[in-house]
Amino acid sequence: MKQAKEPFQFMAASYLVRIRRERAKTLADMARFLRTCSEASIFYHTFQSLESHHYSAFSSDFAQWILAACNEAALAERLATVDLREYVSLDALRSTLAAMVEEHIQENPAAADRPAFEPFHFCESTDVTVPLDRQAMNLAELAEGIRSLGLQSLHYHFITSRLRLRLVTNDFSHWIAYSLGWPELASQLNRTDFHTNTLEGVRAELLQTIEPWVSR
């Protein structure tokens, strides 16, 4: 079995939700706060919310609020379909989201100050990561580690990693490409769609992709 140059270190990642002071009561408020809120807030309401929205229409908190509280379905759809996989910087993501809301207000001035049904409370997550007693030196060990990760830790390694690495990739693919030397598998794994899937679904797909390569 092929051995890696460097071990893959599994981490236990968890986060606590901190409630910020910003509260948007109109679309105009939302446009303004999207420009000024913390990057941690942008992260929480987009990347982090992917983990918790299995039942609502959209995985972005911003999109969900604009649909449910502002009744602006077209704008909500545009925000919801921003592909987070393409972003390695929260500032770039912030610009995209804010520009979409500003553009919508420009085209629909009456929507700007119409009161929302309920306010949007900006939150942010405070992360804590702890190294686990588990490393992988080959694909079989990586698969075993993925199988035994908690959901928040899987989210950390596969989804938020692109912000940490500032690359359009994830921890597993990065390690497979550079430490194990299999860029093709790395690329296959990176195509797993976390946007429209639950984290358990992502886990199953990752393991299914890795499985045929384990015996090589």
Added chain:
Amino acid sequence: MSSPPTVVRAPRLDDYAAILGHPEINELRALAHRLAGRRVRMVNSTAVGGGVAEILNGQVPLMEELGVPTKWEVITGGDAFFAVTKAFHNALHGEPYDGRPEWLDIFLATNEENRRRMQFDEDFVVIHDPQPIALVDARDGSRGRWVWRCHIDLSHPNAQVWDFLRPFVERYDAAIFSSPSFTHDLPIPQYLFFPTIDPLADKNRDLEPELIDQVFERFGIDRKRPVITQVSRFDRLKDPVGVVKAYRIVRKYDDCQLVLAGGGASDDPEGEAVLREVQEAAQGDPDVHILNLPPWSHLEINALQRGSTIVLQKSLREGFGLTVSEALWKKKPVVASAVGGIPSQVIHKLTGMLVHSVEGAAYQIRFLLSNPDFARRLGDYGYEHVKENFLITSKLKRYLLLCLILQQGS
């Protein structure tokens, strides 16, 4: 009626692995290890009855098992003190307040008596709800980090009471709320902790069908006809009289029964008066079952929820409304008011039905009685939603994280 509880083995962390899987439990252990034996103290106002005591009963032994020594202490106070704190409680939920000036003195004196009795040498002190809030006076002489855990809906507090309590809140290192809408513009960090239920406690664990039958038989409830149940202590904010009114509307269309099951917590002097009001509203209807149960009736509550056709939570104000999560965990279709933390648990038409009035509650009950497949789907989604967000292990993790974050801050 069951007897007061005997000592049984409390669930251990590994017992939860059967529900959540080992990875989540292992990660809890990894986080706790980082705290390296730091100690926690929890303080609240009642040892039995009410959601907070129930939460702490389950949580404290698990914190201990994780190697985080946790001491739970209950403040003492006379009837006058608890009458004041009940008035505060209602006022913080937005009810009018016409307290006399000496009430504040009673409140402060009781807190001071408790402060003198207690030692605070732990690393983290968590004070639950407003009753013991002024214990923060003790923080000047202690090395610990102090956290105020607010379990109630503070979204529309009576200004007079909130202005009195707010300076105490501002002296804590952090505050915890059950919903973002409960927070205020405070100078301290405010964190979101959803309250949680214990899936292995007697109130929530799986029950044998025979036991459910026995409980229904004992209370004279007919399982062949639909049963609508609200489980809540007898408190006006739970709107038990509104529940009876909704039932009367439904009865015009469906031959159903109503169960109002609850009791009075030891810190709630209004319970008996509200119970009488509900009995008057029921007018001796044999299909309305008003069950005033003792606080240890967990198995009975569990059986009543599991055997019900629909579970109702028609609160006017609510901190979080854990009875909703309890019902969802049992895969029950839930009709609940869109107040407090309930919308976090009931996503309308996905994990339950949200309502805003007596008429709305009656309409949704009728709708679910007419559409059992849809009702079943709500229950299935509700179960998954609770599993992901509202189980005791999630709460444990949040406390461990908060301690780690406060520790880094110090």
